[in-house]
Amino acid sequence: MLLALLLLAAGIGMRTPTPSDEPRFALVAHQMVASGNWLIPHRGSDWYSDKPPTFMAMQAASHALTGDWRVAFLLPSLLASLGTLWLVYDLGRRLWNHRAGMWAALALLCTVQFVFQAKRGQIDPTVTFFVTAANAGLLRHFLLGPDRRALWFGCFAAGLGVITKGVGVLAFLMLVPWLLARRYRWQGLSTAPERIATWLVAALAFLAAIACWLLPLAFYLHAHDSIAARDYVSDIFVNQTLHRYVHPWNSFQPPWFYLEVIFTSWLPLSLALPGLLPAWRQRLREHDARFLLPLAWSVLVIVFFSLTRAKRDVYIMPALPLLALCAGPFLRDILQRRWAQWLALAFVLALAVPALALGLLGMLHPTAWTRHFVEARQLGDHASSLWIACIVIGIWMGLCIAACRLRRAGMALLAGLAGLWLAWGLWVAPLLARASSQAPLVQRVEQTIGPDAELALVAWKEELPLAFQRKVTDFGFVTPWHEQLAAAIRWQQQSPAHRWVLVLSDVMAPCIDKAATLDMGITSGRDWRLYRLDAVAPSCRGGVVPVGDVEDWGGIDKRR
Known part of the structure; x- marks a missing residue:
């Protein structure tokens, strides 16, 4: 755990949030602290309905503890990964x-x-932590039980997973291999009879965790009923869950x-599969439920996310801890x-x-590729430091190989990755965070407008409001850009x-005269301009902005 703390905490406090x-x-957490409303997350002036507020509230609570x-x-x-x-x-x-x-935890710690x-x-x-906690509670009850407190803890953790991202309910897929193992009398299962009262309390524990968010949300929405509130409920409970799985949009x-994720992102653990697969097969032939339940659950999770067209590598990350768990008994022998x-x-x-x-x-x-790499990330004078870091990493890993050689290959792997x-x-x-920081842009803007002026953002990204110390005005994030610009023009006319x-x-x-704007430079590949009302074309005064298609507005998806 000390090694894990050293590796995982290294660099914390040394950088700002980076896209995407x-x-x-971080912006949602900032606004929670600033507004005092930790129940309804906001991204700018919009209600943020992509995710429940639990994670952002944890970030806000971390700020209350650390002040940084x-x-x-x-x-x-960091804390979730250590857990x-x-x-x-x-x-x-x-x-x-x-x-x-120890081997299981070490294998997980080595995984990329x-x-x-x-x-x-x-x-x-x-x-991943909440789902793993749920799995741990279920497995302790099914394999080492009866352990009703562990079961209730696992169900409560599954509920916390639901109000964090929605996928916490997948922990209950563990019931499928458990029921099969009970049906065919696999070894290692708890033989105590299951009581209905035990599962009723488990269901209540699951619902109690979800109620920690849903009950206050229901009271708030009832007291603040509006079109925005109804849209929030519809989006987070229908569009971002069921519709996003069945009819994804990206x-x-x-x-x-x-399979590509397993063989790349799960390195170096996936390198042990030639030794793990025969060992797992042998244990399954022996009807060892200690391997059936976690392995079958991991496969079910991977299959579940494979059935939808929208896939990201992190979706199956909750399956990784249980695969590492099942690898633990065999890794020492495999590495020999x-x-x-x-x-x-x-x-x-x-x-x-x-x-x-x-x-x-x-x-x-330097080649054309390295120069493009440096320019795309705005490294500038910092490029040499990056190349030195690459050289140091390469030399260190080479020294690990030379010092440990074949006999202590596992130590070479651990030291090299550390x-x-x-x-x-x-x-x-x-x-990289410093090179792509919004701070230079913010500094140029602040020097131009002075401390007494008001500032608004149009077609903004989340990292931009974070960089300002002053209060900035926005006109929505997912609002179409031409509507944001129209609202900005009307806002400016109130105090030109x-x-x-x-x-x-x-x-x-066609509304803003480029020659009348001030060039604030290019940051993260985006060209920013600063203007006052005198740069607005007469035909667009009053917020009369023509509606264009995607290409008319820069060819960039406003939601990304």
Whole structure:
């Protein structure tokens, strides 16, 4: 756990939120603290209905504890990831022994997707923790029970998962393999009879967790009934759940997408599959329910998310802890085999060589690709620091291979990945965040308009309001851009001398005279302009802005 704390906490407090999801959640948490309304999340002036408020409220609570947003937006992910590691270890210890639990937790800690997400201010590590806690409670009752308190705890955790992202209910897919195992009398199951009262209390625990959000929400919406309130309810309970699964609108991937995720994002654990699959098959032939339940649940989760066209790699992340759990009893023996040792060293080498080559290429012989990489991320003078970091990572991994060699390939793998994640957290991630920061844009705007002026944003992204210390006005986020511009013009007409608008340049034509605007520069690939009312064409005064199609407004999806 100390090693996990070192690796996962490295760099916390050293960077600001970076796109795409981090600024969105951080902005909602900011507005919770500023408004005092932690029940209805807002993104600017819009009600934010993409996700329930639990995760953003955790970020806001973290700010109340730490007083520092650079720490607060990452703290929930850190604590949730540490909690997930502890749950995997504890469950492995109870099901097998201490060594199996340690290997399972260590395997999870080495997995690329788990560590990368643990160091991000996104919702998925928290959801993974709640789902893993639910699974732990169910497994302790089914395999080590009867343990009614563990069952009730698991059902309550599943409810918390529901009010965090909605997928917490998937924990109850564990009932499918459990019922099959009971039907065919698999070994390792609790033999105590199930009582209806036990499951009634479990259902109440699940509903109680959901009620922590739904009951206050119902009272609030009843007292503040409006079109916005009804739209919020419809979107979060219908559009963002059922409709998004059945008729998704983005992130389309082929049916085999999650196989690619397993063999890439779940490295290096997936390298052990040639040894794990035969071992799992043997245990299933022996009717060992300790492997059937977590393995079958993981497969069901992957199948569930494979059936919809919209797929993202993090959707199946809750299945990863239980796969690591089932790997724990066998990893020590697998790493003593020659093929596994060669694979471990090859994996470290596959990371070391490109990192070293990229760093040397960027430093000594920049190419068109490296120059484009630097320009796209606005690294500027910071590019040399990035190339040095790549060289250091490559050399460190090479030294790990040379020092440990084949006999201690597992140690080479662990040490190499530890160095990589420390360098990423303490060096690379802060560097990339600083290079793409909105601070230079904000500084130029502040110097131009002065402290007494009012500022509004049109066609904005979530990271932009976060960078301002002053209060900024917006006219909605998902509102079509031409409607935002029309509202901004009407807003400016109320006080032309003191009101400025910062606008994406793609949105200006035909209402804003580009020659009458001030160029604020390009940030994150977007050209920003600052103007007052005198730059607005007479035909657009009063907010008369023509409606254009997507191409007319810069060809950028306003929801992204």
